[in-house]
Amino acid sequence: xxxxxxxxQEALDGERDPATLPAExxxxxxxxxxxxxxxxxxxxxxxxxxxxxxxxxxxAPASAALAFEDGVARRVARWFAQPRAVTLRLRPAxxxxxxxxxxxxVFLPLAESVAPGAxxxxxxxxxxxxxxxxxxxxxxFNDWRRGALPLSDEHHDGIWHGAVVLPAGQHEYMFVVxxxxxxxxxxxxxxxxxxxxxxxxxxxxxxxxxx
Amino acid sequence: xxxxxxxxxxxAASHASAVxxxxxxxRLEDRVPAAALPAIDxxxxxxxxxxxxxxxxxxxxxxxxxxxxxxxxxxxxxxRGLTQLxxxxxxxxxxxxxxxxxxxxxxxxxxxxxxxxxxxxxxxxLGAAPPPPPEPAGPVLHAAADLxxxxxxxxxxxxxxxxxxxxxxxxxxxxxxxAAASHELxxxxxxxxxxVRVREMLPNVPEVPPPRPRAVTRRPGPRS
Numbered sequence: 153x154x155x156x157x158x159x160x161q162e163a164l165d166g167e168r169d170p171a172t173l174p175a176e177x178x179x180x181x182x183x184x185x186x187x188x189x190x191x192x193x194x195x196x197x198x199x200x201x202x203x204x205x206x207x208x209x210x211x212a213p214a215s216a217a218l219a220f221e222d223g224v225a226r227r228v229a230r231w232f233a234q235p236r237a238v239t240l241r242l243r244p245a246x247x248x249x250x251x252x253x254x255x256x257x258v259f260l261p262l263a264e265s266v267a268p269g270a271x272x273x274x275x276x277x278x279x280x281x282x283x284x285x286x287x288x289x290x291x292x293f294n295d296w297r298r299g300a301l302p303l304s305d306e307h308h309d310g311i312w313h314g315a316v317v318l319p320a321g322q323h324e325y326m327f328v329v330x331x332x333x334x335x336x337x338x339x340x341x342x343x344x345x346x347x348x349x350x351x352x353x354x355x356x357x358x359x360x361x362x363x
Numbered sequence: 364x365x366x367x368x369x370x371x372x373x374x375a376a377s378h379a380s381a382v383x384x385x386x387x388x389x390r391l392e393d394r395v396p397a398a399a400l401p402a403i404d405x406x407x408x409x410x411x412x413x414x415x416x417x418x419x420x421x422x423x424x425x426x427x428x429x430x431x432x433x434x435x436x437x438x439x440x441x442x443r444g445l446t447q448l449x450x451x452x453x454x455x456x457x458x459x460x461x462x463x464x465x466x467x468x469x470x471x472x473x474x475x476x477x478x479x480x481x482x483x484x485x486x487x488x489l490g491a492a493p494p495p496p497p498e499p500a501g502p503v504l505h506a507a508a509d510l511x512x513x514x515x516x517x518x519x520x521x522x523x524x525x526x527x528x529x530x531x532x533x534x535x536x537x538x539x540x541x542a543a544a545s546h547e548l549x550x551x552x553x554x555x556x557x558x559v560r561v562r563e564m565l566p567n568v569p570e571v572p573p574p575r576p577r578a579v580t581r582r583p584g585p586r587s
Contacts, residue, residue, distance in 0.1 A: 276574035295390070296425040301580075315579040321467070322474055322501060324426075334430060342509065344477045347423060347440035348432050354478070356505055358535045358573065 160184075268317045268360040275318045275357050277303060277327075278339060282310030284329050291325025291355075293318050298328065320359040324352040390421060395428035395437060402438040406445050415448045416466035419473065447473040454482050455500070458489035462497055471501035478508040484517050493528045502537045503528070509541035515554050520544075523558050530566035543568040 160177050162168035170181050242250075268274055277289050287303040293316075294300040303312040324344060327335045336343055340353030387407050391400055403424045410417050423444045427437035451472035455464050475485050488503050503524055510520035520541075527540045540561060547557035561568060 274574050274579055290429060292422045292426070296422065296429045298429060315574065317579060317581055322471070322505065324422075342478070342505070342512070344474060346426065346430075347443050348427055348430060348436060350430075352426075354474070354505075356501075356535075356538065358538075358571075360573065 271320050271359055272317050273320050273357040273360045274315055275323070275355055276313070276315045277301075277325075277337065278311065278313045279303065279327050279335075279337060280310055281312055281327075281329050281335075284310070284312065286330055287312040288328050289314065289316075289325055290328055291323050291352075293323045293325070303327075318355075318357045320357050323355045323357065325355060326352055387417070387421065391424055391428075395424050396434040399424075399434035399437045403441050406438075406441050410445055410448060413449070415445070415452060416469055418466070419448065419470050420444050444473075447476060450482070451476060454486050455489060458486040459492055459497075462489075462492065465499075468500040471499065471504055474501075475504035475508055478505075478512070480504065480508050480511060481517065484511075484521055488521055488524065491525050491528070493533065498533055502534050506537040506541040509538065510544060513541075513545050513548060515544065515558065519555070519558055523562060526562060527565055527568075532566050532568075536568075536570070539568045539570050540565070542571050 157177060157180075159168060159173055160181055163170045163173055163177075163181050164184060170178060173181060275293075279287055281287050284305075287305075288299065289301040289303065290296055290298055301314060301316060303314040305312045324346070325337070327337055329335055334350070336351050337353035340355065342354035342356070343351040344354045346352045387404060388400070391403060395403060403420075407417050407420050407424075410420055420441050423441050424437065427440050432440065448469055451469045452464055454472055454476075455462070455468055472485055472489075476482065484507065485504060488507055489500055492498065506524055507517070507520050510523070511517050523544065524537055524540060527537055532540065543561045543564060544557050547560050548554065552560060
């Protein structure tokens, strides 16, 4: 064991003024005093204790602090607003039944309202009219009445489309663009002289039920 | 026939005619120029009295009205329509004298003529009708018009369709024959080669798939 210098020991014990120590002993004195100060702040023994100590030093959470002040409505609202883990236990048979019921609710009314009959079929209209504000289909199937069958451009890409159930057979029609421009469907493939100097597109609707 | 019964029938017929005339006027009023209404009414009545379908003439008048056609041109268009209906019925009677002439067939023949088929070709197609029950005239005529419109020689197109009928294809399946021939053209075949290829497929030409849109609505504006 290394013996400590007597003068240094006296300074550490407070029996001597550290300023009277030689320079090398003053440096050793300073290191020893610093070490002693570090040891006086011993951390908690474990990580868990240190974390808990930090937690205890934090201010109490608002919800806990105000628990007694909050009204019932506020607490209920907070209960609904906070995310919670939910465990749902379903039997596969019930799951399939619920899915089928949801599908029926979503799709059946649509199917019932648009299903073509034996002498009907589905006609689909598509036109490319970039920049158009409106496009509608007017034809023999709606007594050439305006405003009965507007097309839509859902993606705002100039592709206008719509579909309708019509009686099987032949129908003449035209597109009306922006309410004033009459255009024979460029994609129709069949055209017939309209008797007034232009051509109508000709549509042949097939019955949905095969011949 | 007893005089009272005959009188009742005449009164009933005149009443039905009056009701029909009223419904024609009701459909056309406010939809065609007022100046054209009497003449159109007269043409439609004339068609009805000849046993011709009146709906195509009403549709032509409504079409002219919504397109803003002047009254005189509109009347001329309806008159031309009446002439086409007469021609169509004459062709039907010549092609198949034993066949009952239906309004649908008259309209189909009229449309085929308007699409550019010659009366001779229409007569040939209708004269070689498949065995009973009689088929509507529309599909075979439209199939022929489709083929002619795509550049196939009319007689060759008719030959192909008559062969398809002999192979048992009926109704809209004949449109599939025309679609198959057009498909062969798009693949680069010459018209003659395309017809040969389709003839070899018969009767198993591919069926044109029906449209499957996401959303479908009902027919707008039912005819009144």
